[in-house]
Amino acid sequence: MIRFELEDVVGRENVSTTEAERATYSVDYFWISRMWEDHGAEGPMADVIVRPGSSEEVSRILKIANYYKLPVHTWGGGSGSQGGALPMAGGILLDMKRMNHLISIDENAHSITAEAGMIFQQLEWYANERGYSCMHIPSCLTCGTIGGALGHRGVGILSSRYGKIDDMCMSMEVVLPNGDIMNTLPVPKHAAGPDLNQIFIGSEGTLGVITKATFRLFEQPECRRHRGFMFPDLTAGLEAGRDIMQKCQPSIMRLFDEAETVSIIKKIIGVEERGSFMNLTLEGIAKIVDIEMEMVIDICVRHGGRDMGSEYGEKWYENRITFFYPDHIMDIPQMFGTMDTVADFSHVEKIYWAMKNAIESNFPGVRFIAHCSHWYGWGTMIYDRFIMDDSPEDREEALRLHNQIWNTGVRAAMENGGVINDHHGIGLKLARLMKEQYGPAFQVMEGLKKALDPNGIMNPYKLGL
Structure with a gap:
């Protein structure tokens, strides 16, 4: 029936x-x-x-x-x-994915509107045809949808200049659990109460179904210039990154710890040195980019970084998506996980060492590698990953070990001032830790859930709800 x-x-x-x-x-x-x-x-x-x-x-x-x-x-x-x-x-x-239609492009308002089932690469192509970009270029660009990017509060490689998906979204259409079709206000910056966009962005399908969205459009930059630097250690690189974010606005800045520099970075773009590698991209009006690049080089050298020129930065950009293809990074049958913790500059290095020590000391045979890939004026995120080459063959044992490693690493982050996720979302993997992260504040999220979805039908067991 x-x-x-x-x-x-x-x-x-x-x-x-x-x-x-x-x-x-x-x-x-x-x-x-x-x-x-x-x-x-x-x-x-x-x-x-x-x-x-x-x-x-x-x-x-x-x-x-x-x-x-x-x-x-x-x-x-x-x-x-x-x-x-x-x-x-x-x-x-x-x-x-049947809901994949372009609705409108408004060049006067610099906006583009489409249905949420569209693959984000297609939205970017529509913008490119008019000489614009959405500037949302994640590793899942060719396979993730608009709704997925919004539902998990996604981020792309250009985020340090253009922001995350929540900075790019102007308005949305959402079908509420009771079937009502609602629209958020047409612009996100207002004083007419809370921005309802922010209730549904990152809600992972637990509060309704996002069906349409309007995003900002950006003019293509006049130039885009890449640079590579090698720092003696992660500490020096973090200090340089903090200073750069106070004085310039790079679109890309990724700082790799030594473990990732000598493994993935060496394998994909050919860096042979030990230390912490940083690739950086500046873009916009050429004259301004020239001035900012001089400032960046000066900051990096002052913090002990060696200017490696443009070659390695360009190689990184060429491989910005293929980094995540099979045979380039970890993959089944290895056991692995990406925890992506976000924190302010006062806590980020402390968190890195706490997680690394907790995981590698408690789980022999597990490697911890990390890089900082999305930067803010107040801090950065750690794209922290564990890798185990010899995963248990028994699936119950493998599941138990996987969860134990996650619990250990994530709790080490929270205990040292970190927030458990920057852009991959919570889903099923981290749901059990949400109440630990939020404490009494979690009742606000539970109240929203109860009010909008009293029958609890929307995506059960996700987001800790």
Whole structure:
């Protein structure tokens, strides 16, 4: 009966209950889901896959789900690394990729509007055709959707200049759990109460379904110049990065610890030296970029950095996406995880050493590598990763060990002033630690959930809700 009701909304061809299709949506880029599949185990499956083609269809589906109290999970490109889209409670899985249409480009307002099921690369191509860019260039550019970027508060490599996805989004259309279709205010900077964008950005499908969004457009820069530096250690590089963010506005600044410099950086762009490598990009009007580059070089040299010229910076930029392809970094059957912790400049190095020592001392055979890839005027994030080459063959033992490493590393970060996630989201992987991170403040998030989704149908067990 429920299937027939869903078919009445979206058409028979857009509803599936076959085991093959349901299994397709049981694995995203979350390590545990991939390991589970690699071991031949069955992952969490939805009962029915539904592909809506409009906001009105999403509304009708949510009304059906609320009537029958069925869980609803929203699926974009399946590129998330935290298990945020996995259908842990069965029910309905909404594959949003039919909703992939460009709605408008307003060159006067410098904005672009599209449906949330569009792959972000396609949105960028539409902007490029008019001589603009969205300036959101994440590693999942070619496989992540607009809704996924917003749902997990994503970030791209140009964030230190242009901001994260929440800085780029002007307004959104959201279908609430009860089926109401709402729009946030047309501009984000106002004093008409809280910015509702910020309630739904980062909510990971727990408060509603994002169906459309409007983003800022940026003119393509007159020039984009790259540079590489080698610092004697992470400390010197962090000090230089802090000073650069106070005086200039690089679009890219990535500082790698020695462990990552001598492994991944050496492998991909050919750096042979030991130390902490930094690649940096400045862009904009050529005359201003020239002045900023002189300032950057002066700052880096003053902190003990060696100017390596433009070659290695250009090589890094050429490989900005392929860094994350198989055979370039860790991959199954290795055990690995990316914790991405964010902190202010007073705590970031303390957090790095606390996490590194906690993980490597408690788990023999596990390596800890890190880099700082997104910078703010007040601090930076640590893209901290653990890697274990010889993962346990028993899947239960592997799952237990994976969670133990995560608990140890993330708690070390929180105990030393870190926030547990910068841009990958919380999903299933970190949900259990959200109450520890927030303390009494978590009741605000629980209150929002209870008010908007009283039946608890939206993406259960994610975000700690």
